[in-house]
Amino acid sequence: xxxxxxxxxxxxxxxxxxxxxxxxxxxxxxxTPEGHLSLPTNGFSLRWFRTIANxxxxxxxxxxxxxxxxxxxxxxxxxxxxxxxxxxxxRFRGRDALAALFLSPLMIPHVVLGIxxxxxxxxxxxSGSLAALIIAHVIIVFPFALRLTLAAATxxxxxxxxxxxxxxxxxxxxxxxxxxxxxxPGVISGWALAFIQSFDDLTMTVFLAAPGTETLPVxxxxxxxxxxxxxxxxxxxxxxxxxxxxxxxxDRFYGLDRVLAGKGDTGR
Amino acid sequence: MSAxxxxxxxxxxxxxxxxxxxxxTAPALMLFVGVLLIPLAMTVLLSFHDWGxxxxxxxxxxxxxxxxxxxxxxxxxxxxxxxxxAILTTLLTAVLGAPEAYxxxxxxxxxxxxxxxxxxxxxLISVVARTLGWALLFGGNNGLVNKLLMSLGVIRAPIPFMFxxxxxxxxxxxxxxxxxxxxxWAALQRLDPQIENAAMSLGAGPVTIVRRIVMPQxxxxxxxxxxxxxRCRPAPLPRPRSSAAAGSRSRRRSPMTxxxxx
Amino acid sequence: MAYLExxxxxxxxxxxxxxxxFSLAVGKxxxxxxxxxxxCGKTTTLQMIAGFLDPTRGAIRLEGKDLTAIxxxxxxxxxxxxxxxxxxxxxxxxxxxxxLEMRNVPRSERxxxxxxxxxxxxxxxxxxxxxxxxxxxxxxxxxxxxxLVIKPSVLLLDEPLSNLDAKLREEMQIELxxxxxxxxxxxxxxxxxxxxxxxxxxxxxxxxQGRIEQIGTPQETYERPASAFVSQFLGKTNDFAATIxxxxxxxxxxxxxxxxxxxxxxxxxxxxxxxxxxxxxxxVGLSAKIVxxxxxxxxxxxQCDSECGPAIVIRQNDGQAQPSEGEAVRLVWRPEDMSVRxxxxx
Numbered sequence: 001x002x003x004x005x006x007x008x009x010x011x012x013x014x015x016x017x018x019x020x021x022x023x024x025x026x027x028x029x030x031x032t033p034e035g036h037l038s039l040p041t042n043g044f045s046l047r048w049f050r051t052i053a054n055x056x057x058x059x060x061x062x063x064x065x066x067x068x069x070x071x072x073x074x075x076x077x078x079x080x081x082x083x084x085x086x087x088x089x090x091r092f093r094g095r096d097a098l099a100a101l102f103l104s105p106l107m108i109p110h111v112v113l114g115i116x117x118x119x120x121x122x123x124x125x126x127s128g129s130l131a132a133l134i135i136a137h138v139i140i141v142f143p144f145a146l147r148l149t150l151a152a153a154t155x156x157x158x159x160x161x162x163x164x165x166x167x168x169x170x171x172x173x174x175x176x177x178x179x180x181x182x183x184x185p186g187v188i189s190g191w192a193l194a195f196i197q198s199f200d201d202l203t204m205t206v207f208l209a210a211p212g213t214e215t216l217p218v219x220x221x222x223x224x225x226x227x228x229x230x231x232x233x234x235x236x237x238x239x240x241x242x243x244x245x246x247x248x249x250x251d252r253f254y255g256l257d258r259v260l261a262g263k264g265d266t267g268r
Numbered sequence: 269m270s271a272x273x274x275x276x277x278x279x280x281x282x283x284x285x286x287x288x289x290x291x292x293t294a295p296a297l298m299l300f301v302g303v304l305l306i307p308l309a310m311t312v313l314l315s316f317h318d319w320g321x322x323x324x325x326x327x328x329x330x331x332x333x334x335x336x337x338x339x340x341x342x343x344x345x346x347x348x349x350x351x352x353x354a355i356l357t358t359l360l361t362a363v364l365g366a367p368e369a370y371x372x373x374x375x376x377x378x379x380x381x382x383x384x385x386x387x388x389x390x391x392l393i394s395v396v397a398r399t400l401g402w403a404l405l406f407g408g409n410n411g412l413v414n415k416l417l418m419s420l421g422v423i424r425a426p427i428p429f430m431f432x433x434x435x436x437x438x439x440x441x442x443x444x445x446x447x448x449x450x451x452x453w454a455a456l457q458r459l460d461p462q463i464e465n466a467a468m469s470l471g472a473g474p475v476t477i478v479r480r481i482v483m484p485q486x487x488x489x490x491x492x493x494x495x496x497x498x499r500c501r502p503a504p505l506p507r508p509r510s511s512a513a514a515g516s517r518s519r520r521r522s523p524m525t526x527x528x529x530x
Numbered sequence: 531m532a533y534l535e536x537x538x539x540x541x542x543x544x545x546x547x548x549x550x551x552f553s554l555a556v557g558k559x560x561x562x563x564x565x566x567x568x569x570c571g572k573t574t575t576l577q578m579i580a581g582f583l584d585p586t587r588g589a590i591r592l593e594g595k596d597l598t599a600i601x602x603x604x605x606x607x608x609x610x611x612x613x614x615x616x617x618x619x620x621x622x623x624x625x626x627x628x629x630l631e632m633r634n635v636p637r638s639e640r641x642x643x644x645x646x647x648x649x650x651x652x653x654x655x656x657x658x659x660x661x662x663x664x665x666x667x668x669x670x671x672x673x674x675x676x677x678l679v680i681k682p683s684v685l686l687l688d689e690p691l692s693n694l695d696a697k698l699r700e701e702m703q704i705e706l707x708x709x710x711x712x713x714x715x716x717x718x719x720x721x722x723x724x725x726x727x728x729x730x731x732x733x734x735x736x737x738x739q740g741r742i743e744q745i746g747t748p749q750e751t752y753e754r755p756a757s758a759f760v761s762q763f764l765g766k767t768n769d770f771a772a773t774i775x776x777x778x779x780x781x782x783x784x785x786x787x788x789x790x791x792x793x794x795x796x797x798x799x800x801x802x803x804x805x806x807x808x809x810x811x812x813x814v815g816l817s818a819k820i821v822x823x824x825x826x827x828x829x830x831x832x833q834c835d836s837e838c839g840p841a842i843v844i845r846q847n848d849g850q851a852q853p854s855e856g857e858a859v860r861l862v863w864r865p866e867d868m869s870v871r872x873x874x875x876x
Contacts, residue, residue, distance in 0.1 A: 008371045012383075015368045019387055019445065022401025025412065029404055037404060039412075079296040086292035098293055101300055112311070119314065120307035139304050142296070159615040162582055162602075163673075167680060168632030170603040177628070181619040196392050220396045233404075236397035243393050251385055 023240060030237035032230050048234035058235055061219035065199050068130075068215060072137035073145065073194035077187060079138070080145040085179070088153035103143045113140065114207030121208065128210030136208055140201060141194035148193060152186020192250060196243075353436055360441040365448030370482070372449065373456040384453075391446040402439040406430050455486040533558040533716055534579075534684055539588035541574050548574045549740045552588070556684075559714045561707075563727035566737035567763070572720045575737075576686055579718065581605050592683060603632075608682030608715070612689040614673040616661040622648065622672045623657035629680040647679040648672075650709065667698045674706070678715065685710070687719040691726060703729055724764045728752065736760050753805075754869055761803045761869070768809070770802045770816070770838040772870075783870065786837035788816040790865060796872050804868045806831075806842040811853060812862035816841075823855050836861060 004012070025039075032038050033045035052058055080102075086092075087099050105113065113136070121132040156179075164178040180187075202217040209218045216239065220232055315333050318326040337343045372383055390398060405412045406429035414426035429435035459482070467481045532555030541549040549571040556562055564572035577583040579590060581602030590597040597605060617625050623644050630640045648654055651671035661669050670690060677685060690706075691699045707730050710717050721727050727734050728748040736743040736751055736759075744756040755761035758769065772785035774792045781792040785802060807829075818836035830852050832843040841861060845852060853859050 004371050004374050008367075008374075011367060012371050015364065016383060016386055019390060019442070022398050022405055022439075022442065023390060023393060024401075025404045026397055026401040037407075079299055082292040083296040086289035090289035092289045095289070098297065102296060105304065108308075112308075116307035116311040117303075119310055120303070123310070135303050138299070142300075157613055157615060159611040159613050160617060162580070163609060163611060163615040163676075164617070164628065165582075165602045166580060166605070166607055166609040167629030167676070168603050168606075169628070170601065173632070178617060181617075200392075200394050202396060217394055217396045220394075224396075224400070232400060236394065236400055239394050240397055244389065247385065247389055247392060251381070 026233050027237045027240060029230055030234040035229065037228060037230055037233070048230045049238075051231050052234060052238070055231070057214070058216070058219055058223075061214050061216045064213060065216040068133060068137055069195040069198040072134050072198050073141055073191045075134065076138045076142045076145040076194055077149070077191055080142060080190070081149055081183075081187060084146050084149035084153050085183075088150055088156075089158075102146050105140050106143045110140070110201065110203035114204040117204065118207045128208070128213065130213050133205065133208050133213055133215075136204065137198045137201070140204060141197045144193040144197055145190040148186045148190030149183060150186075152183040156182050189250075192246075349433070353433060353440065356433075356437045357440040357444060360437060361444045361448045364441070365445050366452050366486070369449045369452035369456060370478070373453060387449050388446050390442070395443065398442065399439060402435070402442070403430065406435050452486055456482075459485055532556060533560075533593060534718075535589075535591045536575075536579070537589045537591070539575065539578060539585045539590060541571070541578060541583060542586045547740055549578070549585075552742060554735060554742070554745065556716060556718070558716055561710055561717045561719070561730060561732045563719045563721055563731040563734045564737060565721055565724060565727040565734050565763070566743075567722055569739075570737040571740040572722075572737050573688060576688055576718065576720050579684070580607055580609055580686055606680065606683050608677030608680060608685045610670075610673045610677050610685070610687045610690045612692060614661075614669045614690075614693075616669055616672055616676075618661055621658050621660055622653065622664070622675075625661070625672055626676045626679050629676065633680065643679055647675040650678070651675045652705075666694055667702065670694065670702065674709070678709075678713065682715060685715045685717040687717065689720055689722070692721075692723070699726070706730065728764075736763065738763075755803065758801065758803075758871065766806050766842055766844075768804050768806060768841045770804070770836075770841075772800050772802045772838075774798060774800055774870075786816055788814075788861075793865075793870055796870060799873065801871045801873060802868050803871065804863050807844040807846075808867035809841070809843045809861050809863050810845070811843075811859045813860060815860040815862035818859055818861050820853055820855050820857050820859060823852070834859070834861065 028039055029037055030048055031044040031046070033043055033047055083098075083102060087095060117132070117136045118127065121127045121129075121136075126132040126135075160182065161174065161178060164174055169177060199215075200217060201215075202221055205215050206218050206221065209215060214222070216235075220235060223232055314325070316329050316331065318328050318330055318332060320326070368387070372380060372387070375383065406414075411426075411429065413429065414423075417423045418426065427434065429438070463481060463485075464477055467477050472480065534556040536552055536554045539549060539552040540547065552571075552575055554562070564575060566572050574583060578585050579597070581597070581600070584598060592605075617628065620628070626644045626647050627640050630643060635643070645654070645657070648657060651674050653668060653671050653675065656664070656668065656672075659668075661672065664672065670693075673690070687706075691702050694702060703726060710730075719727070719730060731748060733745060733747055734751050735745050738759045744751055744760045746754070746756075751760060752764050755764065755767075761767045761769070770785045772783055774781060774783050774797045776792070776797045781797070783790050783792040783800070783802070816836050816838060818834040818841060820832055821835050822833045824831040824833075825847075827847070829847050830845045832845070832853075834841045834843060843861065
């Protein structure tokens with residue numbers, strides 16, 4: 001493999017700087033001792049991190065986001081795993097249409113989904129409830145759960161399953177002892193990606209969240225609309241720190257490129 | 269004929285029951301019909317209903333709303349702006365993302381995975397936090413970016429970034445960039461490095477290699493990323509209060525583009 | 531009564547017939563090979579015995595019972611797949627134990643049988659290894675142990691050696707044969723390698739395009755090929771176009787300037803098939819010219835241009851002087867070394 005020239009390296013440096021700059025600046029501003037948004041020029045302060053404690057709604061929103069993300073991703077997988085196995089294994093009429101339907105939440109703008117869900121849940125009397133939020137999130141994270149599971153199921157050597165059958169395994173035993181362990185890496189990264197999508201969604205959630213069920217992005221968005229002060233940067237910095245830790249762990253144990261590229265195969 | 273022997277296991281799996289795939293997809297299908305298709309259909313239906321300040325929504329069938337969208341120049345302007353921003357964002361992403369993916373692919377193992385993490389990381393960081401970062405960088409006429417550019421002598425007067433299309437395109441390109449890099453990088457991964465060497469041994473220079481050998485092979489990856497970029501709609505820079513009006517522009521996080529499973 | 535019996539089994543995928551009229555009776559303890567090029571239907575037939583495919587027509591019986599009515603999980607057959615199909619998330623011992631677990635074999639007995647099975651394939655001490663940390667040959671042995679430990683009524687081998695290199699393949703062939711002889715399991719091997727089929731099997735089923743071409747012992751199929759396909763597929767052969775003239779008495783078989791008394795039965799245009807190692811150089815016979823002469827250590831390989839088309843001759847390197855390139859020779863063989871079939875040579 002040939003090396004990159006100096007020009008390429010300069011381009012690369014600028015590129016990476018621009019990619020990190022907005023995130024870096026948020027983290028830096030979070031340490032300002034001033035009362036307004038500014039880069040800390042006269043000393044670092046944890047003042048705005050301490051302030052978070054005075055706003056229990058941020059802490060509450062964080063727990064809502066965490067629970068919502070974990071639960072909706074899990075529920076999405078309960079539906080996605082059998083569907084992915086069917087799509088990967090069988091050629092049946094309507095297969096392509098089904099796959100397109102299951103991936104369609106990716107194609108529909110979240111604003112449209114937000115409006116549609118709002119109207120729907122209002123008419124069935126679930127508006128503003130946590131249940132409505134969970135159902136809506138299951139739909140928007142479903143494509144991610146499906147895709148990574150599908151990639152894993154497609155890459156699986158079918159003769160392994162046949163071997164298990166010939167040895168007497170069948171039905172649930174076959175799934176639990178052989179199929180699931182083989183697609184597990186794809187399922188786990190599908191869950192992780194679905195969780196991140198759910199944790200991060202603002203555009204759709206803002207339509208459905210009510211006081212008490214506000215997620216962290218919604219809470220932050222609403223806060224920015226009223227006040228611009230460094231509090232929101234310190235909250236962001238916390239979220240960034242948590243995300244980065246999770247990312248590094250995921251990369252260590254599984255490989256980030258595999259998670260994001262959806263290569264859920266068990267080989268390698 | 270050899271295909272027959274190779275597909276035998278596949279065929280075997282298929283034979284185990286014609287109803288099985290439907291039973292396995294039925295729960296997900298019911299979920300999607302119940303809480304996606306029905307709400308969407310209701311929304312479409314809503315577009316034909318009448319609405320008034322005092323009478324609320326009236327379930328009648330009229331084309332008033334559609335007629336308004338088609339004739340009011342406000343909407344035409346909005347659609348056109350959305351489209352323009354999407355195109356510009358896509359172009360910017362492709363022009364910068366593709367070369368970066370190429371450079372990334374030529375790095376040695378450890379650096380490659382480090383920078384991949386750095387570039388893909390933002391993808392998973394809250395969009396609110398990232399957008400806030402851009403607002404801080406742009407921040408009025410004396411934002412960091414303007415200060416830097418002026419001190420470098422690139423520009424004389426500050427560029428207005430906030431609440432402008434320029435700022436939106438930059439911030440959106442930042443959001444979409446990881447997808448572009450990832451798609452092109454995945455396409456590059458499938459290339460045989462020996463092909464580049466073969467081209468070189470036949471006398472091709474670096475530019476020719478990229479133009480004639482590398483580009484044609486990674487174009488599918490670029491296109492996939494591009495289609496997902498154009499699917500994105502501008503993420504509003506935090507725009508207090510007035511965002512409700514302009515905010516009908518939704519942010520679209522696009523799909524993981526690089527691996528189509530079939 | 532036959533132990534395993536396939537009765538006019540056929541398999542169709544849509545309009546395409548992949549296997550047709552397949553009838554075979556396998557005796558208990560026999561080692562049978564399905565031999566043929568890829569796409570000849572041998573794997574499909576194996577899959578039907580295993581139960582992963584259902585025959586379109588015909589019956590498969592094991593000890594007189596209809597096998598097709600039994601779910602693949604309940605058939606109790608041992609299968610070794612081409613890809614080995616080991617469970618990557620289990621150790622070697624766990625892989626081997628899986629089938630016993632499914633049969634609810636008590637834990638202590640299970641451990642004992644797993645140990646014995648792994649020892650039998652020469653993998654004692656590898657119990658806790660994961661498949662990905664084993665070589666291809668070792669994985670293959672685990673797959674074999676896993677299939678044998680459940681004491682299968684029939685052992686099915688689907689191209690089990692094709693992923694191994696030549697030397698290892700030869701070792702495994704010998705070992706496979708020894709194991710099979712020791713435990714006496716009825717075995718069916720699917721292969722496209724005629725050497726493998728010949729060195730392992732009691733009988734070979736040669737298949738082509740979904741049909742059985744010939745069933746016989748390795749020696750029979752080699753020396754008395756029933757069709758042009760069999761003679762071509764099982765090693766190199768020479769086919770000469772010849773005619774049998776029954777108008778003269780005694781009847782004569784003639785090919786070019788070579789002529790012998792005709793065998794009984796056939797008449798008109800026929801094909802004379804002779805293996806290259808059975809042809810010698812003599813004074814009377816088919817006239818030919820040597821085109822190339824290749825030295826291959828223990829033998830010489832001659833490519834000749836005979837009056838009835840190209841011919842290959844293999845001569846043992848026994849120290850005798852051999853004809854050189856360009857030399858005119860006469861090709862001779864004993865009548866019992868040739869087989870004569872009706873119809874002109876292709």
